[in-house]
Amino acid sequence: MALTSAAGILSFGPQTAKGVTATTFYRHRAVDIDLSINDDVRLGQLEVGGVPVPTFPYKAGYIIGGGAVLQPRLQDTFGWLLYGAMGKCTSVADDDPSDSGIYEHTFEMLSTDASYVPWMTFRKVIPRKDGVATTDLGETYTDCKVLGLGFQMPTDAPLTARVDVIGRTFELDTDPTLFSYANTFEDWQSIPVACMTGGHLKIGGVTLPIAGASFAWTNQPLDPRAERVYGSPALDDVTILSRQLAFDIIVKYNDPDLYREVLTGSSSGTVWSGEPMVGSFDAKMVSAKNMPSLAEPYSLQVEAADAMMTQVGGIRLAAGQAVMMRFQGTIIEGTGTYATMKLRNKVASYVWPV
Secondary structure: OOOOOOOOEEEEEEOOOOOOOOOOOEEEOOOEEOOEEEEEEEEOOOOOOOOOOOOOEEEEEEEEEEEEEEOOOOOOOHHHHHHHHHOEEEEEEOOOHHHOOOEEEEEEOOOOOOOOOOOEEEEEEEOOOOOOHHHOEEEEEEEEEEEEEEEEEOOOOEOEEEEEEEEEEEEEEOOHHHOOOOOOOOOHHHOEEOOOOOOEEEEOOEEOOEEEEEEEEEEEEOOHHHHEOOOOOOEOOOOEEEEEEEEEEEEEOOOOHHHHHHHHOOOOOOOOOOOOEEEEEEEEEEEEEEOOOOOOEEEEEEEEEEEEEEEOOOOOOOOOOOOEEEEEEEEOOOOOOOOEEEEEEOOOOOOOOO
């Protein structure tokens, strides 16, 4: 009998410092989990004095890498991944009396250290076969940093998110049934759904007729080869070199205004402009169900003041197909906050342990 993965578990938790495994873990359902230990086994160079075949193997160390695809539950635990990706969280209660019990959490880069990405621990449970307890396996990955948090916004399906991780060390556990968690699995009611009217994607304050969209927050690390030190199989550190928010959207062509704005700098322009189009970026995703006892759904809103946008290719006319435009953009530095991700739910706060 083949072993199925349905009973597997992905969880994660905040670390107080490098080298200190998290003590509190939050589990989240996942569609696909490829976070794992990458064991770097290589072949030695060919040598003079023998036949022309590989002579010997060796190991160059290991690295924790990969990630998971989630249908994000905005009820609670997903906030820890937002915190891990961004580095700072500010939580405030909604000041509207009719919204009593709602909290808004603003995730952003730390203003005093824009390259700061906190350490996290991730765990994976590989399920047992035929109910035999000795066949399951737990893996704990310590000293991890979130490298990417990407979102797919389909028009006819739930939102999906991909989290990518790099880590330093690991531990295997032959009895993961002893793993403890701070939460039960959250239900489906806080998953954002595309058809809900509270969701939108705006460029420059204008709501666009989106046929497909994705955006991603990226923490680009130093080449892992530069993080290795003599005498250790693990990375010495994880250093973040650059960070950015970028998007890719497909827009239904209803009129030439947006096309001309990008090309000429004006919706009524007729000649090419050398000035790139820069406008605000605003994407909001809401759940199909309202929060319990409240008249507002769970929501996640991503905002940035300055988004550089460029068209990918021209306007294609294909027989039997709708006319579409594709644009890509990257948030650039401005005078205020680079970008924020605002999560609204009933959790009072997210406080990173120290």
